[in-house]
Structures are given as structure tokens and as C-alpha cells.
Amino acid sequence: MTTLSLLAVTAPTRVDPVQLFMDADIVVQLVMLGLVLASIWVWTIIVSFSLRMGKLKTRTRKYEEDFWQAENFDRFMAERGTRDVPSARVAQAAVVEWRKSTKGEVRDREGLRSRLASAMESQVAMEADDIAERLNFLATVGAVAPFVGLFGTVWGIMNSFFQIGAQESSSLAVVAPGISEALFATAIGLFAAIPAVIAYNRFSHSVERFEAGLHRFADRLHATFSRQLEQR
Numbered sequence: 001m002t003t004l005s006l007l008a009v010t011a012p013t014r015v016d017p018v019q020l021f022m023d024a025d026i027v028v029q030l031v032m033l034g035l036v037l038a039s040i041w042v043w044t045i046i047v048s049f050s051l052r053m054g055k056l057k058t059r060t061r062k063y064e065e066d067f068w069q070a071e072n073f074d075r076f077m078a079e080r081g082t083r084d085v086p087s088a089r090v091a092q093a094a095v096v097e098w099r100k101s102t103k104g105e106v107r108d109r110e111g112l113r114s115r116l117a118s119a120m121e122s123q124v125a126m127e128a129d130d131i132a133e134r135l136n137f138l139a140t141v142g143a144v145a146p147f148v149g150l151f152g153t154v155w156g157i158m159n160s161f162f163q164i165g166a167q168e169s170s171s172l173a174v175v176a177p178g179i180s181e182a183l184f185a186t187a188i189g190l191f192a193a194i195p196a197v198i199a200y201n202r203f204s205h206s207v208e209r210f211e212a213g214l215h216r217f218a219d220r221l222h223a224t225f226s227r228q229l230e231q232r
Contacts, residue, residue, distance in 0.1 A: 025155065025156060025159050025181070027152070027155050028152045028155055028156045028159075028181055028182060028185050031148060031149065031151060031152030031155070031185050032152065032184070032185055032188050034148065035145060035148060035149060035152075035185070035188040035189050035191075035192050036188060036192075038141050038145060038192050039141075039188070039191060039192035039195075041137065041141075042137070042138060042141050042192060042195055042196045042199070043195065045134050045135075045137060045138060045199070046138075046195065046199045048134075049134065049135070049199075049203055052131075053131075053203075053206055053210070055084075056084075056086065056131070056210070057210065059084060059085050060085060060086055060087050060210075060213070060214075063080065063085045063087050063088055064087050064217055066080070067087070067091065068220075073091070073095070074095070077091060077092065077095065086124075086127040086131075086210075086214055087214060087217050089123055089127065090120050090123045090124055090127070090214055090217060090218050090221070091217075091221060092123075093119045093120055093122070093123040094116055094119055094120050094218070094221055094222070094225065096119070097115050097116055097119040098112075098116065098225055101115060101116075109229055109230075112229060113222070113225075113226055113229070116222055116225055117218075117222055120218035120221065120222065121218065123218075124211060124214045124215055124218055127211070127214060128207060128210070128211040128214070131207050131210065132203075132204070132207045135200055135203055135204060135207070138196045138197075138199050138200035138203070139196075139200050141192055141193060141196040142193050142194075142196035142197035142200055143193075144193075145189045145190075145192040145193035145196065146186070146189045146190060146193050147189075148189055149185045149186040149187070149188055149189020149190065149192075149193075150185075150186055150189065151185075152182065152185025152186070152189070153182040153183055153185050153186045154182070155182070156179065156181050156182020156183075156185060157179060157182045159182075160179050160182065
């Protein structure tokens with residue numbers, strides 16, 4: 001049996017990721033392992049963020065509908081509280097500022113309007129920052145993972161060339177396994193990066209839309225307080 005025939009018999013018929021990992025150099029293995037862990041964390045964020053945004057949107061929409069139908073805002077807010085509802089915390093920030101500024105005679109109405117707007121704007125920004133806090137990891141993985149995988153590929157190819165020199169042979173049987181393991185590191189990097197980039201762009205858009213909704217709620221509440229201020 002010729003050498004080519006022997007290679008054809010022993011060569012694997014399909015890619016085995018586990019075998020590629022086990023046969024890889026220790027450095028490439030560490031790169032692969034890190035990228036796999038990053039990918040798992042990315043998908044954990046994707047699932048948890050999707051569930052959280054769904055709940056927040058439902059609670060916020062229900063709260064705002066009931067809020068504008070309430071006859072007494074103070075009583076409504078006391079009964080419903082502010083737990084896990086961003087709109088409720090925005091309203092609470094406005095109410096706290098209103099009560100502080102209207103304890104006595106209101107001499108500077110424009111100043112009060114400005115403080116109300118500032119209090120709600122600050123709370124809206126805090127809510128948006130809190131929601132988007134974990135999205136930074138998606139952006140980091142999306143930007144860095146391909147280069148980490150490329151590092152593993154370069155290291156694996158360097159190791160393959162070293163094997164060529166050590167065995168004094170440049171046959172495909174010598175270099176192919178190392179190159180396959182090296183390229184597998186790049187594949188894992190892309191596997192981690194692509195979902196991270198897609199999810200980051202999609203979730204960032206969702207956060208921006210949610211923040212815009214909070215701004216609309218704050219503007220409407222600001223107009224309500226302004227009308228009350230004119231009646232004092």
C-alpha cells in the first residue's frame with residue numbers, strides 16, 4: 001500500500017471539534033477555551049437581556065397607562081411603588097423635587113421647572129445606564145474575539161512550521177493537523193464575535209427606544225407639573 005493510500009485510509013472524514021481541541025498546542029487550547037467561555041457568557045447575556053427587556057416593557061407600559069388614568073398621583077404612586085418600573089422612578093424623582101420646591105412660596109417658577117426637568121432627565125439617564133450596563137461586554141467580545149482567535153491561528157501555524165523543521169519534512173501529513181487546529185481557533189473567535197455584534201446592535205437600539213419612551217413620559221409629566229404650577 002502506498003503512502004497516499006495509507007493517508008486516505010487514516011484521514012478523518014469530517015471535522016471533529018473535540019479532537020482538534022485535544023490535539024492543539026497548549027497556547028491554542030487556552031485561546032479556544034477562553035473564546036468558548038466568552039461565547040457562553042455572550043449567550044447568557046443575550047437570553048437574560050431579552051427576558052429582562054420584555055418584562056420591563058410590559059411593566060412600564062402598564063404602569064404608564066394606569067398612571068395617566070389615576071385621579072390622584074400621590075395615592076397611585078404610594079400604592080404601586082417604584083420597584084422594577086423605570087417610569088415609576090422617573091415620576092418619583094419629579095415628585096420629590098416638586099415637594100421640596102413647593103414647601104413654601106414658589107418665587108422662581110422657571111427655576112422650579114428647570115429643576116423638575118433636570119431631576120427627571122438625570123433619572124432617565126440612570127435607568128438607561130442600568131439597563132445597558134452588561135452590553136459593554138458584548139461590544140468587547142465583538143471587537144476582540146476575532147483577534148484573539150487570530151492570535152491562536154498564528155501561534156498554531158508557527159508551531160506547524162516548527163514541526164516541519166523538526167521532522168525535516170514539508171508533507172501535508174505533517175503540517176495539515178497543526179494548521180487545522182490553528183484555523184479552528186479563528187472559527188471559534190468568529191463564533192463568539194458574530195452573535196455578540198448582532199446582539200449589541202439590536203439591544204442598543206432597544207435601549208435607545210426605551211430611553212426615548214422614558215423621555216416622552218418625563219416630558220408629559222413635566223407639562224402636568226407646569227400646569228399645576230400656573231394654578232398656584
